[in-house]
Amino acid sequence: MSLPSDIAAELRNILGPGGFLDAEEDLRSFAYDLFATHRPDAVALPATVDEASAVMRLCNQRHVPVYPRGSGTSLAGSPVPVMGGLVLCSSRMNKVLEVSVTDRLARVQAGCVTGDLQKAAAEKGLMYPPNPTSCLYSTIGGNVATNAGGASGAKYGVTRDYLLGLTAVLPGGEIVRMGNRCQKDVTGFDLPRLLCGSEGLLAFIAEVTVKLIPMPESIRTALAYFSDVTEAGSVVADIVGHRILPCTLELMDGVFLRTVAEVYGVPCPEGAGAALLIEVDGPDMVLEGQMKTIEGICKKHNATGMEFAASEEEREILWKARRGGTAALVRKADRLVTLDYAVPISLLPQALKLMEKLAGEHKCNVVTIAHAADGNLHPMVLYSPGKPEEDAAYEAFCDASTRAILELGGTISGEHGIGLEKKQYMPMQLGDEQMRIMRGICRLFDPYGIMNPGKLER
Numbered sequence: 115m116s117l118p119s120d121i122a123a124e125l126r127n128i129l130g131p132g133g134f135l136d137a138e139e140d141l142r143s144f145a146y147d148l149f150a151t152h153r154p155d156a157v158a159l160p161a162t163v164d165e166a167s168a169v170m171r172l173c174n175q176r177h178v179p180v181y182p183r184g185s186g187t188s189l190a191g192s193p194v195p196v197m198g199g200l201v202l203c204s205s206r207m208n209k210v211l212e213v214s215v216t217d218r219l220a221r222v223q224a225g226c227v228t229g230d231l232q233k234a235a236a237e238k239g240l241m242y243p244p245n246p247t248s249c250l251y252s253t254i255g256g257n258v259a260t261n262a263g264g265a266s267g268a269k270y271g272v273t274r275d276y277l278l279g280l281t282a283v284l285p286g287g288e289i290v291r292m293g294n295r296c297q298k299d300v301t302g303f304d305l306p307r308l309l310c311g312s313e314g315l316l317a318f319i320a321e322v323t324v325k326l327i328p329m330p331e332s333i334r335t336a337l338a339y340f341s342d343v344t345e346a347g348s349v350v351a352d353i354v355g356h357r358i359l360p361c362t363l364e365l366m367d368g369v370f371l372r373t374v375a376e377v378y379g380v381p382c383p384e385g386a387g388a389a390l391l392i393e394v395d396g397p398d399m400v401l402e403g404q405m406k407t408i409e410g411i412c413k414k415h416n417a418t419g420m421e422f423a424a425s426e427e428e429r430e431i432l433w434k435a436r437r438g439g440t441a442a443l444v445r446k447a448d449r450l451v452t453l454d455y456a457v458p459i460s461l462l463p464q465a466l467k468l469m470e471k472l473a474g475e476h477k478c479n480v481v482t483i484a485h486a487a488d489g490n491l492h493p494m495v496l497y498s499p500g501k502p503e504e505d506a507a508y509e510a511f512c513d514a515s516t517r518a519i520l521e522l523g524g525t526i527s528g529e530h531g532i533g534l535e536k537k538q539y540m541p542m543q544l545g546d547e548q549m550r551i552m553r554g555i556c557r558l559f560d561p562y563g564i565m566n567p568g569k570l571e572r
Contacts, residue, residue: 115198117155121176125158125200128168133159133206144201147188149451150534154181154195161206163281163289163320170318171287173200179567180285182314184225184256187248189452190527191534192260192313196568202318204255210234211321217295218326219278224255224319228262231324240326243270246529247440255319261311263529268487269361270327272529274310281321282309285560295323308555313531314566316559330395333361334405335423337432338412339386343367343470343482346388347463349415350486353392354459356411358404362393363487364436365466370443370481374435377442382435383419390486391436436483440494443481447496451535453512455519456490456528468518469493478511490528517542537569 116122116136126134135141135157145153160166173180179199186193195201204225211221213234220242222231228242228249235242245264246252252262258280263272279293293299293306309316340346346365353360368387375382390412394404405422412420423429444450457465466482469491473480484491495511497504516526516539526536526543541549553572559565563572 115155117178117200118176121172121178122156124172125156125169128172129158129160129165133161133165135159144183144186144203145195147186147191147194147533149189150191150194150196152194152196153198154201155198157201157203159203159206163207163283166202166207166283166318166320167287167289169200169202170283170285173564174285174287174562177562177564180318180564181566182255182259182318184253184259185227185251187246187252187256188260188533189454189530190532190536192531192566192569193256194534196534199564199567204253204318204320207320208253213238213240213326214295215240218297219295219323220326221321221323222254223321224253224258226254228252228254228257235326236329239329241329242276242324242326244273244276247437254322254324258310258319258322259313260531261529263485263488263490265362265364265485267485267490267529268363269359274307276325277306277310277322278325279323280306280309280319282317283320284317285562285564289320290317293323297325311531313533313569315556315570316565330361332398332401333393333395333429334401335362335429335432336392336405336408337421337435338390338392338417339383339419340388340390340415340417341385342387343466344463345415346390347466347484347486349390349411349417350462351459352411352415353408354487356407358394358407360392360408360487361395362391363485364391365389365482365484365486365491366391366436366439367482370439370483371435373442373446373481374439377445378434378438380431380435380438386418389435391432439483443494443496447479448498449496451495451497451508451512452530453493453495453515454490454527454530455493455515455524456488457519457522457524459487459489461522461524462486462489462491465489465491465519465522465524468522469515472511472514472518476507476510476514478507480511485528488528489524533569537571540570 181195183193207223208225
């Protein structure tokens, strides 16, 4: 399929050279995320808010499906154009517009890479804490659309906690500036946060204003090994119970550790069934005592070994296992699907044990990591699509694990979003009334249903 020739011609006129793509080789680059692939009919790359507005207005008038997109790092199929139509990509709107030390904020275009914002803030002694694993590639617009979290979420919060305002382009082409530069504001409904996590169903996010905070004085890093994930999971509640809130508390199971060791040559102690990567930040005089307490807690829970970073170089070595793990796993299977559950922290050991049990029952190859301090676990399924027994095992595990998490009082998505992956389970968690309200909001913003169709049943 392709767009009608008159629509394509008008889009070329709006966007100028390089702003409109419909060649087959170009479309392939915008057809996928890390979960699914569907070919769009065309791609629009606006360079300004006004161009995005004109594109949206035309698509709304002609009822062309519009799929907002950042850099395509989604893990749930959120930006994938399942009904063809037009991908509206923010990649040319990628600037850091302002970093204000006095107002403790930054203004960025939606296509700004998260890591670029973090670097610009750090140059002025400030920090943008939301830190998704994809931060070197993901965009701020995509982070807002999915309310992205990351390893530092337990201490510092997620994207919505730093969102002061945004500029959105509505389906009819209206440009709406929501929120402002104020650190506090309770005037009217909180529309920026309504769009935060809306996954492209309501509007195209063009510009974002975020809160920044001072950089911490110091950071301390440790890596602790355990015989199994349940023991490692029990450490988490104990650390939090001692009124210590790490900025990082990453859990990795034994298969994850051994795969990284095999692919990258990173040392892994024999018999390690799990590890916790632990970081605390703040004043030096506080961190020394906190790290001693954490060491004692780990030993109480039968840690089989601990390593401590004495320099930034040693810190990077300890981080290598966590950062390189997913890439290492991709080499071991035809497909890797990362699930995204969250449970109350007290139930994390039980949830981890459940994942192991269900993987065994369904004969499914599952590796688990977790942002443990906020109960966010990521079972990763490795399998070969097209092999009937492996397809069946994958589907059975995903269904059983999702239902089990809901029975625990957890959520089907802690940070990745719903997209295509979880849309059939969303009514199970939210119920009829919440789903009715969400559909009503979608109809209010988007009466013709052009925004990201195929994701939320309307």
